Amino acid sequence: MRLRLQLTLVFGAFIAVILSAVAASVYLLTERSLSAGVADRAESALAEITSGESTIAEGLQKLPSNTYYQILIVGAERRPETVAQIRSGVSYSNFSNSNLVTTLSDSALQTLLEEGEVAASVTLNDESVRLMARLGRIDFPAQGRAFQAAFLVGIPVSLMNATLDQLQRDLMLTVLVAFLFFALGVWLLSERVLGPLKNVTEAAGHVSGSDLSRRVPVPHNRDEIRDLAVSINHMLDRLQESFETQRRFTADASHELRTPVTAIGGHVSYLLRRTHPTADQLDSLEVIQREAERMAKLVNDLLELARADAGFTVDLEPMNLVEVAETVRKEVAPVAKGANVTVSSRTPLAEVHGDPTRLKQVVLNLVQNAINAGAENVNITISVERHQVRLEVLDDGSGIPPEALPHLFDRFFRVDGARSGRGNGSGLGLAIVKWLVQQHGGTVEVESRLGEGSVFTVLLPAADTRLPGEPGARATLVEGLKTWTRG
Ligand SMILES: Nc1ncnc2c1ncn2[C@@H]1O[C@H](COP(=O)(O)OP(=O)(O)OP(=O)(O)O)[C@@H](O)[C@H]1O
Ligand SMILES: [Mg+2]
Known part of the structure; x- marks a missing residue:
């Protein structure tokens, strides 16, 4: 994978993780604080209708208009002992078709029996409601009687949920947009950084054994890439120099060898043709002739390659x-x-x-x-x-x-x-x-x-x-x- 893409993906993923963590924290904190607000409202509503300081009627009047309440009178003297007792209590509520107690599960009612208080999130008339229930007594001073009762209040939380949904959408959009901007930024920045490097690499790729005269472009900015380009060019200078020296040596040496080798060959031919050597001398002369021929070929081949290195071309x-x-x-x-x-x-x-x-x-x-x-x-x-x-x-x-x-x-x-x-x-x-x-x-x-x-x-x-x-x-x-x- 290209370095540029790698950088973009790694930094993009990094920023996405950080932004997601921040967004999740914001969401959780908001949710917690909104829930606490609703719980407070439910608590204070319950306190209004169960406090001994005001009458039930006064308490009920003080409840906000959208608060559900239900009072279940469950007996005369003794506190209720079974869930069924609570469910069958005489109900008094502000919404005739909203029976709060039916929304509570048996286990929630059991908690109410055991601890005298319970809180739950329920659905009432297709609406999410935060519900709190408490056991207590209700006085009827006119009759001089008091009854055991279960008080239930429900605060609709649809507004809170809508707010949280909106917040969630906004946060997700923010994270996405921030990620895209950041990734684009890294992509563009890495082009700025890697672009000159690419030029250097491309130019270095064009330098070949047959053409060592090319140099990589040196960027104007005084940065690491400039240092790299300068170093590569220095290296190419030295390489070209030693290549030239070697080429010149091969060309000069083979050129200088040509004359003596030809002379040796000529003289051996002369001795073979015009003198009468002994059998041993003949053997030696033949060896000299063979080796002289071999050396002549070698010298010619070396000259040929020296010509190739010098950039000679052939006529077509x-x-x-x-x-x-x-x-x-x-x-x-x-x-x-x-x-x-x-x-x-x-x-x-x-x-x-x-x-x-x-x-x-x-x-x-x-x-x-x-x-x-x-x-x-x-x-x-x-x-x-x-x-x-x-x-x-x-x-x-x-x-x-x-x-x-x-x-x-x-x-x-x-x-x-x-x-x-x-x-x-x-x-x-x-x-x-x-x-x-x-x-x-x-x-x-x-x-x-x-x-x-x-x-x-x-x-x-x-x-x-x-x-x-x-x-x-x-x-x-x-x-x-x-x-x-x-x-
Ligand atoms: N047709 C072939 N069959 C088997 N081996 C081969 C063949 N052609 C080349 N070679 C091997 O490749 C080597 C290199 O060949 P090359 O022609 O470059 O050099 P050379 O024949 O040894 O010497 P020169 O051609 O310079 O006199 C040879 O030494 C030989 O071992
Ligand atoms: Mg050969």
Whole structure:
């Protein structure tokens, strides 16, 4: 998940939790204080009708208009002992159809019996009511009598509930809006913070081995990101410097080696041709000649790669890849160590934009590798696809172990290791092949099975994707046919 989204979610969740906790506290406190207010009102209403200071009639007159009350006369002398006794008391209430006692459960009435007082929240006529009940005595001074009674008062709480509902909605909306604003704020802020970092990362991604001259942009703000960009640029300076030094060294060294190596080769040839060395001397001279040839190839390869590093490009012209493959086949046939090299192509013309000498070098390298790998059959297959030409070099040689495949195109990489002594190569061939193919806008890949063989696939953009017979394709087709029949 992107850092920006992570920051937004984490901070958003954090603020949502805090705001929810605050909102819940506000709600609970409000509810508690409103309930306490209602309980106080119920308590004072009950006190009005049960206090001995005023008469019942006075007490009842003092009750607020929306207060329910019910007085149940339950007996003469003794306090009621059963729930049924209370329920069957003689009722006197202000609302004829509102029988408060029926809303109370048996267990609530039992509490009333045991503790002389009870409070409950009930529903009366579809309305929520806070109900308080108390046992006591009621005097009838005119008759000189007193009776046991249960006093019940109910305060409607619908207003309080409506207030609480409204408060709940308001709080939820506030939390949601605050969360959205906060998340948006974090999202925008993180863009400000991470934006420059993204630029630095993108620019750093464009710096490659072949182009170390690029630098990451340095932001104007004096902050950590500026420090990072400056450090990366310093690192790139040093990297470019050492890369340049190494490149110059390789180029200079191989250039300087070229003359002595050529001289050694020339002198050995002279000695072999013009003198009569003994058998031992002949052996030595042959070794010197072989090694001089090997060193000459190495020097040439190194120069080639130095040219690649220096950014040299190849000249491209329309050319026929089939012709190149044929030339390679003819050239390697005499030195193929008994390998059977063949070229198969369905069409005599596979036209690409390329440098024929360089592409010959590519095919030659691949074929020579196959021969060196002990292949008996090496087949160069060429096919023209929609927009590209496919050249495959198949062999039944030793194959390449899977762990070596990712490094095959690295410089100086050899499957047996550079110092194993096996083979003559220096491990530069495929690195050069890759560079040359890339210079032609193509790709090179390898598939191989150990013990069975390998196939190297070179894909190059086709020079003319028009089908033979279409205008413009004819001239090159005729050229191609000529070379095909000549070969
Ligand atoms: N067709 C193949 N079959 C088996 N192994 C291969 C094949 N092609 C390449 N390799 C392995 O890959 C290694 C690297 O090949 P590369 O052409 O780069 O170097 P090289 O042939 O050893 O030397 P150079 O080509 O510079 O003379 C070889 O040493 C060889 O072990
Ligand atoms: Mg090679």
